[in-house]
Amino acid sequence: MNKKTHAVGTVVQAFGNLLHVRFEGAIKQGEVAHIRLGEEALLAEVIEIAGDEAKVQVFEDTHGVKLNTPVRFSGHLLEAELGPGLLTSIFDGLQNPLEKVANETGIYLTRGVYLPPLDRTKKWEFTPVAHVGDTLSRGDTLGFVMEGRFKHLIMVPFSQFGQVKITHMAKAGAYTIDAEIARSDDLVFTMVQRWPVKSALFEGKRESPTRMMDTGLRILDTQFPVLKGGSFCSPGPFGAGKTVMQHHLSKYSSVDIVVIVACGERAGEVVEVLRTFPELTDPHTGEPLMCRTAMICNTSSMPVAAREAAVYMGATIAEYYRQMGLDVLLLADSTSRWAQAMREMSGRLEEIPGDEAFPAYLASRITSFYERAGELLLKSGKRGSLTIGGSVSPAGGNFEEPVTQASLLVVGAFHGLSRTRSDARRYPAVDPLISWSRYLKPVGAELDAKFPQWAAKVKLAATLLGRGDEIGKRMEVVGEEGVTIDDMVVYLKAELYDFCYLQQNAFDKEDAYCPLDRQMEMFGVIQKIFEKRFAFDVHDAARAFFLTLQNELKNINFLPYKSHHYADAMRAVIKKIDGGT
Ligand SMILES: Nc1ncnc2c1ncn2[C@@H]1O[C@H](COP(=O)(O)OP(=O)(O)O)[C@@H](O)[C@H]1O
Ligand SMILES: [Mg+2]
Incomplete structure (x- = not known):
């Protein structure tokens, strides 16, 4: 559009960061506007147009805005700048380079300071x-x-x-x-090129995802796997381990590029990310992790409107790298903050509220976000993928709320964290009884070739967990002696699987990351235990035996992963199982 044709206007009403602007000229939905406050120009976005008045959402603190404050429309939508140098960068939701802003202004984000992203x-x-x-x-x-x-x-x-x-x-x-x-x-x-962040960027043929994204987390890779180009969400109550899990995924997932969108729950959490992340090394290459990472951070000094932008900014950057034939992972922590931004704005717009005062379009926004994930067959013949994972922080950990429910309808895998598990320090606190993955089948087909009957055995393990849980609940009422020894053994097998296989300490040097081949070896040993019929005649003997076994298996997990050590230790455990009846 020609510069001269850009519309101009003045503020006629202000309500928090929602301004009513009377304008002359033509403007469009989503167009970026600049609110002129002397030297400062606050960035804003058109969200509603009626006649010669528009509702404009400002991305920043609006103090000082008054009647007749001039507004200049830009003619373009909120865009991302795309080009070399995105990796290693830390941006805010409007793509301000945070480090450079900090250098320039001494503190994080002075109002009205915008710097070129690249x-x-x-x-x-x-x-x-x-x-x-x-x-x-x-x-x-x-x-x-x-x-x-x-x-x-x-x-x-x-x-x-x-x-x-x-x-x-x-x-x-x-x-x-x-x-x-x-x-x-x-x-x-x-x-450099620019792309409007709210529209999906893709060119190529969409294909169903087929390749596994391994994460090094046993509970995910084995029970609730994710495919490259797929999507997953991890809802969980405050403190259940969502952020720890996302950090793990950003470090270890088998992808080329990671884009992190951090909308912190706690004050200081994002600053913590900003400080620690640049010091980490990529466990796969030994390079600084930032070399394959772009980060979008919301600082607490930014109002909610910029949070919404952050999610889209991250998605656009991630899609751009997918076009180069790379496998990209986009992580958003937490999507609830983003939904709350929508709710706040919708409230100001006096829209008719839906469930829990979220706007009626919440579900469609969440759907279109996760639908930006996908595998593309590019014109070059290469494949690129974008995998999207979002955490959700429902109040009180209640999954019946709208953000969790809308996410569950669209994602391919659900990793639900539970308070019971995190209180029991069973980390990662992904609850195997409620979680699921639609990718289990294709991953099973891939892994069956490396481990006979993988898919079938994983299914059996899941069934065992369910039975173990049910027997455990019964035992809480009637006591151990109230169930049969056979049931008790099933319960103990399930506990053993949980403790020795599904749980993983994110801070353990050896066990934080468990590559697939190691998972398979461990799973093989666990299978031997599952398949064995133990004949104990008293409950105590069964418990004592399984506890010893558990200790032994745990010791192996923490051994440095040298396959010969590992195999020796495993053989000792298997011998114990064979002799242990
Ligand atoms: N896999 C894990 N291994 C060990 N500790 C964990 C693990 N996951 C979470 N934790 C513990 O739980 C705390 C809270 O986790 P965090 O990810 O910040 O929770 P959330 O983001 O869900 O609020 C962490 O600081 C850590 O002490
Ligand atoms: Mg968190």
């Missing part, structure tokens, strides 16, 4: 791929730069619908992101 001065070694005369379309590769160990493709902008004929290509060499690297008759291409 470094304008850094030079990147560009290698052209396209040629003069090529006819290309959105997402096609013009060239690439190396962003750490990743080949960052410089692609024809996704906003460019229709074909472009290349008339000029830059030679290989070092360029800043704003330098021209290619041209068509009427367009100049640089290394």
